[in-house]
Amino acid sequence: MYPRGLWPLFALPGIVWLLLLFLVPFYAVIAVAFGTVDPIFQNPVPVWNPLDWNYDYVLETVIGFLPGNDYWRVFVRTTKYVAASLALCLLIGYPVAYYISRHAGRTKSLLVALLVLPFWVSYLMRMLAWVNLLAPGGYVNDILTWTHLVTTPPDWLNGNPYSVVLGLVYGYIPYLIMPLLASLDRIDKSLLEAARDLGASPFRAFVHVTLPLSKTGILGASVIITLPMFGDYYTPNIVSGSPQTSMLGNQIDIFFHGGPQPAIGAALTMVLSTFLGVLMVYYMYTVAKASREART
């Protein structure tokens, strides 16, 4: 029906774009990480040929990740924040997605519209909103002192890990709920009816039918928010700004923006990407499987 070669021709500009501005730049990170530093100007000199690579900076960075060293502490802290945020996101997000998917009935469109709303408000704007609320004399402390829950209002915005977790949860939970909702929506309702007909209580039907069927959705949605959370540096900077709550992303940010050595920053970026690569590959594997199933 269409001339041969039309589809490759259509795909070509996009693929060239991604090669030049996604794949090649990633190689640039590797070249800088395995590069040298100009002895006079102290700026990095990338080494493009793998045979000439200088392993010093990467080695130094990897050693920094060994237990007890500097990056190890940051890594453990980052993992703690991300794990806590992810757990909270799932605890809040799953019931919400489940309710909207199964029971919302006629209010479903309205609820979905309200759920989507945060997507259309800039992430930074939503962080700014919390900074306003948590500031000394802000509404949160007003409410806490007014209800006599605390006598002296806590300092939320200077190195408070709870604020960082709150910021992460508030920032990323919409990105978890939407794919979760989509996956719960895809569950065949007749399977649940069958479980109920065969005598399962609503709770058992949930545990043995809905939950296993939404496993892929839960994992996929978790990966979707875990990846950006690991690379986040602006959330801790905005709601805390203290080195005590700095995450891996902050470490990279410091090395590039006014920091001493971009080569180490590049090596850190590489280590972070390798670590996240496992998650990415898993995620893309499930997406590819799903799209193959959709095609057939």
Place this chain on the structure above:
Amino acid sequence: MTAASASLALPANRSALRRARDWAANPWARPRFLVLVTWVYIVWSIAPVIIAIQFSFNAGRSLTAWQGFSLTRWYFDDPENSVWNDPALQGALIQSLKLAALDMLIATPLGVLLALGLARWRGYAAEAGNLLMLFPLVTPEIVMGVSLSLVFAYLFDFIEPSTTAQVLGHVTFSLSYVVVIVRGRLFSIGRQYEEAAADLGATPWETLWLVLLPLLLPAVLSSMMIVFAISIDDFVISQWLSCGADCDTIPIRIYSATRAAPLPSINALAAIMVYFTIAALVLSYFLFRFLTRGERAAGKAGRSVVQDMGGFDM
């Protein structure tokens, strides 16, 4: 007297508590506990933003204490610090809109072509292209920011950190969203309309232009909307490829303002962005309804609301 009323109040109080518990646990009708969680979540997710917008109408300079209502002080009136009169804020607004518009104009056609190509082209090269297209969706933005800033510094050094660099970066991360949305639509409309057109004697060009493109329009519209939204929302890529104050976008302004002493004008700036997106959203929603009106009548009951909006069905 007081003791008697207190002892009277206690059981009433307890039964109110029990009633609240019974209401939430109610095993027969709709799961009220879930209703509660859902609505509390929704209020929690929206209230802070509404409060932030409210403070853009504060008559005073505080961001934490309400000092009276002023509709326009931080938008137009204040001679130095309002969005209209502060060149830094005005510049950020213009830069954000400029980036989003350029991103939309470049990424949408590029992405539609790529989606068509990848969906219909079979073979190993297409599989590889598909994989390459999925990567930007899952790469943390900081990794893309670092890599783009390094490639512009050491390899493509004819491109300096500038608006051009920012546009290139924005297109790179928004391209894949367009592909995913358009491809989803492509699979759901199938090939029968094109085959019918070809059977009735349409040339390939006519089939593409008169049959496929109109059918893809809702998805094109959704992707334009999403590209606009993610571009205007983007902070990381804009920051890493920024040329300094002249390249500041709204999110960069907000970021630097939260660490200095912000005025309500920063809330006004952020609020303007919300007004823009909501206006665009309402507009595109009605356009979307208009473009898919036949399908709705034909009854695609199986499709969920989420899929209808197109963006989230990856």
